[in-house]
Amino acid sequence: MIQTSLKYFVSMAMIFLCLLAGNNLQTWLDISIPGSIIGMLILFGLLASGLLPVQWVKPGANLFIRYMVLLFIPISVGLMVHFDMLINNIWPILASAIGGTTIVLIALALPLDRILKKGNK
Amino acid sequence: MWLLVTIVVFFIARWTARKLNSPFANPLLISIGIIIPILVILKVPYETYEQQNQWVNYLLQPAVVALAYPLYEQLPQIRSNWRVIMLACGIGSIMSMLTAGIIAALMGADAPLIAALMGKSVTTPIAMEVASHLGGEPAIAAIMVLLVGVFGAIMAYPVYNLLNITHPIAKGLTMGNISHALGTATCAERDQRDAAFSSLALVVCGVITSILAPSLFSFVLWFAN
Numbered sequence: 001m002i003q004t005s006l007k008y009f010v011s012m013a014m015i016f017l018c019l020l021a022g023n024n025l026q027t028w029l030d031i032s033i034p035g036s037i038i039g040m041l042i043l044f045g046l047l048a049s050g051l052l053p054v055q056w057v058k059p060g061a062n063l064f065i066r067y068m069v070l071l072f073i074p075i076s077v078g079l080m081v082h083f084d085m086l087i088n089n090i091w092p093i094l095a096s097a098i099g100g101t102t103i104v105l106i107a108l109a110l111p112l113d114r115i116l117k118k119g120n121k
Numbered sequence: 122m123w124l125l126v127t128i129v130v131f132f133i134a135r136w137t138a139r140k141l142n143s144p145f146a147n148p149l150l151i152s153i154g155i156i157i158p159i160l161v162i163l164k165v166p167y168e169t170y171e172q173q174n175q176w177v178n179y180l181l182q183p184a185v186v187a188l189a190y191p192l193y194e195q196l197p198q199i200r201s202n203w204r205v206i207m208l209a210c211g212i213g214s215i216m217s218m219l220t221a222g223i224i225a226a227l228m229g230a231d232a233p234l235i236a237a238l239m240g241k242s243v244t245t246p247i248a249m250e251v252a253s254h255l256g257g258e259p260a261i262a263a264i265m266v267l268l269v270g271v272f273g274a275i276m277a278y279p280v281y282n283l284l285n286i287t288h289p290i291a292k293g294l295t296m297g298n299i300s301h302a303l304g305t306a307t308c309a310e311r312d313q314r315d316a317a318f319s320s321l322a323l324v325v326c327g328v329i330t331s332i333l334a335p336s337l338f339s340f341v342l343w344f345a346n
Contacts, residue, residue, distance in 0.1 A: 012183075019186045032335040034250040036185035037328055043189035048196055061190035064183065070131040071181050072245050073152045074174035078260035080157045081167050085234070086261070092228035093265070096238050100220035101269045101299050104242070105277060108213045108298055110284055113291035116205070 004059075011060030014052065018043040123165075123173040130155050147303070149245075150267060185246045192324045198317055205290060206318075210325040213298035217242040217326075218334060222341035235341060237261040239334050241269050244301045247327040251334045266301065273300025274307040289314035297322025 022039025046052035079086070086093065134151035160170055171178075192199075199206060221238045230238070236257025240248035245266045252262035277296050286292060289312060296304040297319035305323055308315040 015183050015186050018189075019183050022186070023182075032254060033332050034185070034247075034254060036182040036250060037247065037331045039182075039186040040189045040192075041328065043186055044192050047189060047193040054190075054193065057190055061187040064180075064187035065191065067131075068184050068246070069135070069148045069152075070128065071177055071184055072149055072249075072263055073127050073131060073156070074171060074177050075181075075249060075259050076149060076153050076263045077156050077160070077170060078167055078258070079153060079264055080160060082258060082261055086264070089230055089234055092225045092230040092234070093238070093268075095228055096221045096225035096230070097241055097265055097268045098272055099224050100217060101242070101272055102276070103220050104213060104216045105273065105280055105295060105299050106284070107216060108209065109277075109281065109286045109291050109295035112205070112209055112294065113284075113286040113288045116288040116290055 007055075007059045008063070011057050014057050015039075015043065015060050015064070018046075123170045124177070126156065126159070127152075127174055127177065145271060147267060147271065149263070181246050181249065185250065188244070188246075188324050188327070191320060195317060195321045195324075198321055202290065206294065206321060206325060209294040210298060210322050210329055213295070213322070214242070214326045214329040214333065215337065217298065218330065218337045219341070222337065223344060226341055226345035232342060233257045234261070235345075236338060238265055239338055239341075240330055241265040242299055242301065243327040243330045244323050247331055251331050254331075255334060255338050267303075270300045270303030273304045277304060277307070278311065290318050293318025294322045298326050301326075 019036060019039040021042055022037070023035030025038050025042075026033065026035040043052075043057065047054055047057060130152050131148070134148040134155065137151055138146045138148045156170075159165075160167065218239050221241055222235050225235050225238050233256055236255035237252045237259075239255060239257075240251035240262055243251070243266070245263050248262045248266045249259035253259050273296065277292075277300065281287070281292055286295075292312075293308060293315040296308050296315065300307075301323045302320075305316055305319040308319040
């Protein structure tokens with residue numbers, strides 16, 4: 001019991017430390033990459049280099065990933081304030097989201113598939 | 122009190138989505154479909170609801186950091202295929218942002234809306250960060266992410282069949298590029314190899330998108346004028 005909660009505590013601390021480092025680095029370097037992304041890259045670097053054992057991160061990271069959708073709900077409910085704007089812009093939104101996605105789907109998958117199959121021969 | 126509502130609705134929505142098992146039955150969509158009518162009927166302003174749910178918003182940032190773990194789990198795949206992964210995700214991310222931004226701009230969307238559309242192809246927490254960085258509304262970004270996610274999850278495999286696209290790396294990387302986690306879930310039902318590359322692409326594209334979004338956003342605005 002104590003060991004399990006300690007594992008959660010340590011892994012959460014690791015994630016928050018990386019976030020803190022990422023946010024500070026962003027302010028310090030004055031770049032437009034979000035601090036959370038920099039934090040993620042720091043954590044990935046620590047894991048990939050073996051400096052940080054994966055067991056120290058796994059419990060907390062899994063918790064975040066399992067309940068991630070919950071975290072989007074409050075901001076997404078903010079949609080209720082923007083309904084008019086969405087309705088007024090329904091055509092640009094649909095054209096951009098669906099048209100753009102279709103273009104990328106075809107323009108990326110097709111050459112990729114042909115190149116990879118050629119390489120296998 | 123509204124925090125409790127959020128949590129309870131989340132569990133109901135997740136349970137319902139699992140029961141229905143369709144790409145349209147998305148837990149986020151069901152959750153906001155329950156909460157917004159409740160707030161409207163009880164005449165509760167969004168600000169009240171948001172204030173009581175503030176700590177949930179604070180957790181979005183560490184959630185992005187936690188994505189390092191699934192990325193680390195794909196390390197063997199990254200090591201042996203890093204060239205094609207970086208190439209596909211780089212080109213894919215740039216194409217996604219440019220097509221979305223330029224189409225929206227040509228059809229008369231204003232800058233905040235274009236900002237919300239730029240990150241539509243990446244996973245929700247990153248898309249929200251990108252949108253608010255560019256001066257867009259994170260709530261709208263989340264809905265755009267959902268829209269393309271559902272669209273890609275439904276359309277990708279029929280298109281693959283039509284064009285005879287069969288290589289798992291091509292199928293997976295493209296799916297992760299266009300439809301992030303929702304697409305990855307669809308891949309997981311078809312083929313585990315597709316899903317591995319899809320989950321990889323969703324994180325790599327998220328990073329590339331967040332890095333390139335500000336410059337491509339300026340380019341789109343310049344192009345539109």
